[in-house]
Amino acid sequence: MTDFEVIVIGSGAAGLCAAVTAVEAGAASVLVVDAEAVVGGSSRLSGGVIMGSGSSLQRAAGIEDNPVDLVHEYLSLNGWDVARGPVERWALRTGETIDWLAAHDVPFFDRLIFGGDERKARSHCVDGGGQALIGALQSAARSAGVEFALGQRVERLVQGDHGGVVGVQAGLETLTAAAVIVATGGFGANDDLLAKYFPSAYEPGWSWYIGADSSRGDHFGFADAIGAQVTGFDRGLRTLDPGLARLNEAFLPGWAVLVGTDGRRMVDETAPYGLMDQVLRAHGDRGYVVFDDAALRPPAELTSRYRDSYKQVWPNHPPFRTKNYNADVIDAHLAEGGRKVHRADTVGGLERAIGMTEGVLAGEIGRYNGFASAGSDDDHGKAGKFLLPLTTAPYYAVEVRALTVNLTACGLRIDDRARVVGADGQPIAGLYAAGECTGGIIKTYIGSGNSLANACGFGRIAGDEAARRSTNMRRSQEVRT
Ligand SMILES: Cc1cc2nc3c(=O)[nH]c(=O)nc-3n(C[C@H](O)[C@H](O)[C@H](O)COP(=O)(O)OP(=O)(O)OC[C@H]3O[C@@H](n4cnc5c(N)ncnc54)[C@H](O)[C@@H]3O)c2cc1C
Structure with missing residues (x-):
């Protein structure tokens, strides 16, 4: 018994x-x-x-x-x-x-x-x-x-x-x-x-x-x-993290451009986060999220485009907002002298700040901007509504790693x-x-x-x-x- x-x-x-x-x-x-x-x-x-x-x-x-x-x-x-x-x-x-x-x-x-x-x-x-x-x-x-x-x-x-x-x-x-x-x-x-x-x-x-x-x-x-x-x-599952404010954010904002340490895009940035783990792993487990100042401080005519540029997946959920990639978090990090965000007046300046081969990131962003004006991402198929050009200085690059541990x-x-x-x-x-x-x-x-x-x-x-x-x-x- x-x-x-x-x-x-x-x-x-x-x-x-x-x-x-x-x-x-x-x-x-x-x-x-x-x-x-x-x-x-x-x-x-x-x-x-x-x-x-x-x-x-x-x-x-x-x-x-x-x-x-x-x-x-x-x-x-x-x-x-x-x-x-x-x-x-x-x-x-x-x-x-x-x-x-x-x-x-x-x-x-x-x-x-x-x-x-x-x-x-x-x-x-x-x-x-x-x-x-x-x-x-x-x-x-x-x-x-x-x-x-x-x-x-x-x-x-x-x-x-x-x-x-x-x-x-x-x-x-x-x-x-x-x-x-x-x-x-x-x-x-x-x-x-x-x-x-x-x-x-x-x-x-x-x-x-x-x-x-x-x-x-x-x-x-x-x-x-x-x-x-x-x-x-x-x-297990790791999601991408910029290591700034420890705010759990499974998806990247749709307007983000994710490049590897070689300066090249690797994936549709709105890919399911579970699959993003594998993609970053295949690219050395490090990348950079690149954006321009318009993403942080959208001009009036683009406010709604940026606002709606976040993948909505949850029934009845109010619109998601990016927790990490916004002016509050980025500006605060830079004001504190943080070194995880690179900022430069040109994309070439970002390349130098990061230590990337000259011209590669600039070429990639130029290519992306072409897709944005055409409304079609011919490389990775990101939906047109997420394609916003990076043309407003200064430019930013935030290193990301797949190091938010969700489950083992x-x-x-x-x-x-x-x-x-x-x-x-x-x-x-x-x-x-x-x-x-x-x-x-x-x-x-x-x-x-x-x-x-x-x-x-x-x-x-x-x-x-x-x-x-x-x-x-x-x-x-x-x-x-
Ligand atoms: C924020 C967050 C959101 C998530 N969202 C999703 C989602 O939407 N969908 C999805 O599929 N997955 C999601 N996951 C993952 C998923 O929630 C977990 O993998 C899953 O809940 C694990 O369930 P479990 O019963 O195995 O373990 P747990 O729910 O962790 O339960 C384990 C229990 O065992 C107890 N325990 C541990 N050791 C001992 C011991 N020695 N003696 C007695 N008790 C012990 C613990 O106290 C705990 O209560 C999420 C995870 C997190 C953290």
Whole structure:
């Protein structure tokens, strides 16, 4: 007899979905343990955009989508460099997971959005963001009879005689369970782990993490202690950051011109931010955002063009404004003698200030201005409404790096049943994992709500599998007694 049939470590989207599903799949007693006093982890702070294919909401919106297409697009966007077995099982159920969330009172907008490069709108947006998602899941968990132990950081997984996991230890207390689900989130808040497992996202003075302080990466300690495999080295989502005011801004303003250290443009600057991470990585992980004074202080006749030149993706959201690339932030930085913004009276002057080969940036801006007057970006296809010429001195170049850490994706290796895989290549009995603490499912965020989809989807798979194990154990015990 165990203290609980299923123990879930972590109360983010993954943990709560796992807990509710475990009860629905027959687990008689489920406990969620969380290190923090409040539930929700990074999920609570999130935008609440969730990828799903084949949902009722899509059908109601007239979007005909096939989850098989999601599988193929997902594999292609990740260069097939993810674990196809688990990805396939999860992706095929993403629409069903959205329906399940909606049935548990998660309030979705009717309108879906395009979050990445998908051909069908698959990003389901929760009205009220992550807070509303967690609120609905927490209510569902309480109604289902899930118990909570908050403010209890699990330090250790307890192993039985045969190496399987039989419980958890938090402080002085040890609790036993037929199945334990690790849903402890990522490790963005832990500099040492970032340096070790996500080195391309770690640069002192530049990197900063926008998620919860609770993302401490405790799953690595669990893995070490019980011999679980870790996968997904150097993966996660980084967004571009000018390193000025630490204001999280996923998209660049549409009027921005992004060039590499060679002075050349590399992409449509309004590309989905999840894909921008990969683009900058391919160009040495550094770039410059170039603009002119009109972008900071638009003349009256261009005010509306600049105002509307910011990608709008969120249903019912008031127009976004650039947080970093505006006169307040740029002028303040220069006034303080900051060196992250270069300013010059000519584009050639910018080249010299940055140390770029003479003539390249000037040539590139000349070419861009030609596209702006023609209203057509023949190089990278940026929409005409975003093309504004750079002709008003002074000119500015702000160095950007992909060092705003949004999420991490290195962690426990799981199979298609969310079972944690041990060093011997076999599932560790009694141990499951879901969400940001796992690896192999996300390579880079493809921009369609795929991390919450991962957390919710694998949370449900883990909850289902854990309940199956616990009910089987209970039945065989009943047969024996
Ligand atoms: C600002 C922001 C916006 C985002 N927006 C989106 C979005 O719109 N769409 C999307 O797909 N993704 C988004 N993401 C990413 C996404 O929110 C996360 O990847 C996802 O929520 C992770 O869910 P999780 O359940 O795995 O972890 P979390 O939600 O972080 O939950 C982990 C929980 O485990 C607990 N815990 C950790 N260690 C222990 C321990 N040892 N013992 C007990 N408890 C422990 C923590 O306290 C925490 O409550 C966003 C992230 C951020 C930061």
